[in-house]
Structures are given as structure tokens and as C-alpha cells.
Amino acid sequence: MFTGIIESIGTIRDMQPIGGDMRLTIAIGKLDMRDVALGDSIAVNGVCLTAIAFDSSSFSADVSRETLSLTSLGELSRGSKVNLEKALTLQTRLGGHLVSGHVDGLGEIISRHDDARSVRFSIRAPDHLAKYISAKGSITVDGTSLTVNKVDGSTFELNIVPHTLEETIIADYRSGTQVNLEVDVIARYLERLLLGDEAAHSSTSGSNITEAFLAEHGFMK
Incomplete structure (x- = not known):
């Protein structure tokens, strides 16, 4: 489980096809790996992956064909930026909401515009997820716990404050960007x-x- 509070922006260092699957090596940025052990879970753009190797600057994880087909991880390339979060512990502050790291579907950025110092995004969700998205409810976008501002059918709006723009990959979103969505488990x-x-x-x-x-x-x- 995760909280949806991004700890670091990582960078895809290598993508190695292996037997139809993919092995990712990710530069961790400022992510603290001192308490990480082999087999621990790390969310990459909201996708729960298992660390199979790591050092002080990077970790590797295998991604199945199913995960590649159902998430945006299959669209990554060397140099792509990704949101990173380690699995929560009983001592972790639950600053976001409970996030499983199991992506429910892909959303698409429809529009973005400045709103004072924040940025407003409009995102279209798959129709089958619309019933789980409510105004002032929680949703996870590429692993980031966010509050829904407005809902219109399968489209919802988010208001992203400057701190979140600085600490996540959301600042890079443009119209047409595909994002991983996880609805509130409740x-x-x-x-x-x-x-x-x-x-x-x-x-x-x-x-x-x-x-x-x-x-x-x-x-x-």
C-alpha cells in the first residue's frame, strides 16, 4: 500500500526486453533507499513494482506484458520522468489516501490552463470508472493522491498547487498525455x-x- 504522496521524481535509465516482458532500471533522484530491501514495493507512476536489484542511485524491476498493456509504463522510454513512492509503513504519515498501486485504467489529459499560481487540468477517464469518481473525492493520477474538483460524466477536473507541480511529473502534462488512474479503494x-x-x-x-x-x-x- 501507498499514500499517494510522491517522494521523488525518477528517470528511466534503461529498458531491457526479457522474454516478452520488460526490465526497467530507474534512477531514483532523491528517493532514500537506506530502508529498502530486495523484494520491497516501489510505486512507479502509480504502478506497484518489486525491486529486484538496487544501489544508492537506482533500482530495477520487472514489468509483465499485462502491466505494460494496461498502464502507461509501456509508453516510457529512456530519459522519461516518473513519480516514485516507497510502500508505506505503520509509521508513515497518511497525508494522501490509501493507494494500492493497482491501476484501474488509463486517463487522458484533455486540457490545462493556469489559475493564479495553480494549474487546472481536465482529464477524461474510461467510462467504466466514471461511477467511482466524485467531486471532493480522492483519485490517484500517476501515483499522486489528488482531490477531484469537478465531475462531468467521465471527465473530471483537478487543481494542482505549485508544490505538487514541483514535486511530481504533473507539470509536464499536456493535452493528449496518458495517465494511470486508480480510483478510491473505498x-x-x-x-x-x-x-x-x-x-x-x-x-x-x-x-x-x-x-x-x-x-x-x-x-x-
């Missing part, structure tokens, strides 16, 4: 809980929760 568990006994039955059409379902169970008037 929303996912709540959806499953609302299904009650129906959760035990398989469904080929995705979630069984509809407006009719919510009305029948007293959640809508």
Missing part, C-alpha cells in the same frame, strides 16, 4: 458491499448496481 468496496448476496453470483455485464437497484434498496428517493 468506492470499490462499497460497490461490492451494496450488492449483498448478489455478489456471490457471476455477471457478464459488469456491476449489477443500477438506479433501479439503489431505489429498491432505499438509497434513492
Whole structure:
């Protein structure tokens, strides 16, 4: 688990194809590796990866074909900047929100514009994730815990303050940039809980929760 508070901006040093997978070597920037052991988890742009080798300036991790196809990691190249965060401990301040490091889908930057000293971004999420995104709720974008300002269908807006722009790769986002999205885990568990006994039955059409379902169970008037 992670908090979504980025600890360092890293740089892709090497990408080595191995048997159809990819081994990444990442320069860690200011990330403190003194408490890292082999097998520990490090989030790279919000994707939980396992450190298989490391030294004081870099670490390596294997990335499966599935992860490459479902996240933006497959679009990286040597020199790409990435957000880095070590897995949380019981002593870690939970300054963001609970983040699993399991990407739910790819979003796309639709627009950006200055708003005083901050920058506002509009991001389009995949349609199947729209129901999990709510105004003033939490969402993880490339591993960064952020608060949703506004939602319109599958599009949501973020207001990024100067400190976050300086400490993450968000400052480099432009229209068309693809970003890893992870919705709030509480929303996912709540959806499953609302299904009650129906959760035990398989469904080929995705979630069984509809407006009719919510009305029948007293959640809508």
C-alpha cells in the first residue's frame, strides 16, 4: 500500500526486453533507499513494482506484458520522468489516501490552463470508472493522491498547487498525455458491499448496481 504522496521524481535509465516482458532500471533522484530491501514495493507512476536489484542511485524491476498493456509504463522510454513512492509503513504519515498501486485504467489529459499560481487540468477517464469518481473525492493520477474538483460524466477536473507541480511529473502534462488512474479503494468496496448476496453470483455485464437497484434498496428517493 501507498499514500499517494510522491517522494521523488525518477528517470528511466534503461529498458531491457526479457522474454516478452520488460526490465526497467530507474534512477531514483532523491528517493532514500537506506530502508529498502530486495523484494520491497516501489510505486512507479502509480504502478506497484518489486525491486529486484538496487544501489544508492537506482533500482530495477520487472514489468509483465499485462502491466505494460494496461498502464502507461509501456509508453516510457529512456530519459522519461516518473513519480516514485516507497510502500508505506505503520509509521508513515497518511497525508494522501490509501493507494494500492493497482491501476484501474488509463486517463487522458484533455486540457490545462493556469489559475493564479495553480494549474487546472481536465482529464477524461474510461467510462467504466466514471461511477467511482466524485467531486471532493480522492483519485490517484500517476501515483499522486489528488482531490477531484469537478465531475462531468467521465471527465473530471483537478487543481494542482505549485508544490505538487514541483514535486511530481504533473507539470509536464499536456493535452493528449496518458495517465494511470486508480480510483478510491473505498468506492470499490462499497460497490461490492451494496450488492449483498448478489455478489456471490457471476455477471457478464459488469456491476449489477443500477438506479433501479439503489431505489429498491432505499438509497434513492
